[in-house]
Amino acid sequence: MNRVIPFVLGLLLLPFLHAAQQPNILFIFTDDHAAHAISAYGSKINTTPHMDRLAKEGMLFEKCYVSNAICGPSRAVILTGKYSHLNGFLKNQRQPFDGSQQTFPKLLRKVGYTTAVIGKWHLKSTPTGFDYFDVLIGQGPYYNPPMKTTDEEGKVITEKNTGYTTDIITDKALAWLKNDRKKDKPFMLMYQHKAPHRNWQPGPKHLTMFDGEDIPEPETLWDDYKGRTSAAGKQTMTIARHLNDNDLKLNQGPRNLTPEQRKVWEAAYGPKNEAFRKANLQGEALVKWKYQRYIKDYLRCVQSVDDNLGRVLDYLDETGLAKNTIVIYSSDQGWYLGDHGWYDKRWMYEESLVMPLLVRWPGVVKPGSRNSDIVSNLDFAETFLDIAGAKIPKDMQGTSILPLLKGQTPKDWRTHFYYHYYEFPGAHSVARHYGVTNGRHKLIYFYQNNEWELFDLGKDPNELSSVYGNSDYSKVQTDLLAELKRLRVQYKVPEKDPDSATKTPKPPKKKK
Numbered sequence: 306m307n308r309v310i311p312f313v314l315g316l317l318l319l320p321f322l323h324a325a326q327q328p329n330i331l332f333i334f335t336d337d338h339a340a341h342a343i344s345a346y347g348s349k350i351n352t353t354p355h356m357d358r359l360a361k362e363g364m365l366f367e368k369c370y371v372s373n374a375i376c377g378p379s380r381a382v383i384l385t386g387k388y389s390h391l392n393g394f395l396k397n398q399r400q401p402f403d404g405s406q407q408t409f410p411k412l413l414r415k416v417g418y419t420t421a422v423i424g425k426w427h428l429k430s431t432p433t434g435f436d437y438f439d440v441l442i443g444q445g446p447y448y449n450p451p452m453k454t455t456d457e458e459g460k461v462i463t464e465k466n467t468g469y470t471t472d473i474i475t476d477k478a479l480a481w482l483k484n485d486r487k488k489d490k491p492f493m494l495m496y497q498h499k500a501p502h503r504n505w506q507p508g509p510k511h512l513t514m515f516d517g518e519d520i521p522e523p524e525t526l527w528d529d530y531k532g533r534t535s536a537a538g539k540q541t542m543t544i545a546r547h548l549n550d551n552d553l554k555l556n557q558g559p560r561n562l563t564p565e566q567r568k569v570w571e572a573a574y575g576p577k578n579e580a581f582r583k584a585n586l587q588g589e590a591l592v593k594w595k596y597q598r599y600i601k602d603y604l605r606c607v608q609s610v611d612d613n614l615g616r617v618l619d620y621l622d623e624t625g626l627a628k629n630t631i632v633i634y635s636s637d638q639g640w641y642l643g644d645h646g647w648y649d650k651r652w653m654y655e656e657s658l659v660m661p662l663l664v665r666w667p668g669v670v671k672p673g674s675r676n677s678d679i680v681s682n683l684d685f686a687e688t689f690l691d692i693a694g695a696k697i698p699k700d701m702q703g704t705s706i707l708p709l710l711k712g713q714t715p716k717d718w719r720t721h722f723y724y725h726y727y728e729f730p731g732a733h734s735v736a737r738h739y740g741v742t743n744g745r746h747k748l749i750y751f752y753q754n755n756e757w758e759l760f761d762l763g764k765d766p767n768e769l770s771s772v773y774g775n776s777d778y779s780k781v782q783t784d785l786l787a788e789l790k791r792l793r794v795q796y797k798v799p800e801k802d803p804d805s806a807t808k809t810p811k812p813p814k815k816k817k
């Protein structure tokens with residue numbers, strides 16, 4: 306009898322004990338934030354104290370690879386745990402994300418979580434699977450963003466907001482945490498910024514940050530695109546030729562500013578622009594100026610994200626929530642900080658392939674740890690479900706990184722990663738390509754052009770000279786090709802390009 310009562314009580318309490326153990330999940334996500342613009346990742350151009358704090362108190366992933374380096378598709382992969390060809394969101398396209406499909410927030414709700422998304426959504430659809438949403442419409446502006454949410458009866462409405470978008474999204478995230486979430490349940494909050502997406506309009510607090518300083522130029526600013534296939538030379542994303550007056554703040558600035566905001570904006574850019582016009586720069590000097598203008602505005606936007614992250618981390622500390630909340634910082638892909646002479650993303654090259662990933666989880670993740678296993682945005686959904694104690698559906702294609710967070714990499718962890726980019730023809734004219742990497746070597750196939758590239762990252766970390774067809778690399782090449790074929794089968798990639806919405810241009814005829 307003495308044994309039976311505690312046993313029965315234990316059984317009755319089991320669901321509650323389980324709930325108590327489920328940690329909160331705070332997923333902090335930015336748009337186009339390159340890992341090499343975070344000081345914990347070794348940035349040479351800025352300092353991000355609050356992101357660094359996450360790295361110091363948690364784990365930094367060195368090889369978190371995006372499966373398709375563009376905004377909407379990365380988000381769709383995260384929600385579904387499936388590659389683009391299966392979740393249907395191949396590119397930043399006109400058709401909305403199919404929100405009727407299985408997503409991790411829906412599955413988290415089933416195991417007792419309350420879920421919310423606040424900030425950038427960028428999937429054209431109305432969010433599904435959330436108890437609460439308050440999202441930017443499309444890309445959303447940097448100032449005074451209208452946002453889509455629901456009223457008390459659940460009707461979708463658009464609300465006006467006044468202020469700087471990065472601050473507003475944070476205010477809303479904090480308000481939800483303080484007032485609106487169901488406090489008897491664990492939460493999963495996707496707190497997602499527009500920043501530092503093009504065209505990098507800084508907030509009023511950072512408009513003059515870096516004035517009078519020279520930001521170091523990347524090693525490959527003057528890349529001539531030799532040593533690779535025709536693809537790298539044919540894009541339209543160079544600092545030298547493809548930034549417009551809006552990007553460079555040489556026009557009137559954001560159109561939707563209030564008179565007060567405009568005054569502050571003009572006080573910051575007016576004198577700088579006047580000096581620029583007087584200098585009448587040409588050639589190399591003009592490119593250098595454009596780089597400085599571009600990178601400073603980008604970093605100013607990042608700084609605002611970091612400041613606001615500080616506000617959120619403070620709130621978690623003050624309330625004691627920090628203890629049982631797993632905090633993740635990531636961005637939808639990497640970005641070119643003038644590397645290869647570029648801005649933007651899309652390529653399978655390292656700068657855009659690598660996503661920042663910082664994870665803090667007190668008592669589970671060893672503070673200050675680093676992981677160099679290959680992980681991906683394909684793994685996020687599975688990881689969140691695993692953390693919550695939910696079953697991971699078999700049709701999800703990634704793997705939970707929970708063991709890695711505990712410092713125990715499984716012996717059969719992935720050694721190779723499959724990548725696929727579809728948006729051509731499209732913005733910035735980056736050819737469609739797929740490829741495979743093992744973290745040291747990378748094989749890329751520009752399939753519309755029937756051109757291959759192979760890189761040895763150990764010897765050529767900037768990926769300037771393809772060694773495809775070089776006899777020294779014949780074994781590497783054969784092995785990677787076999788892996789590429791194997792992964793395409795494993796991930797059910799159709800033989801024919803699955804993007805039927807856009808006509809695939811025929812490859813140029815071979816010269817006889």
Ligand code: CA
Nearest residue numbers: 336337376637
């Ligand atoms: Ca993006």
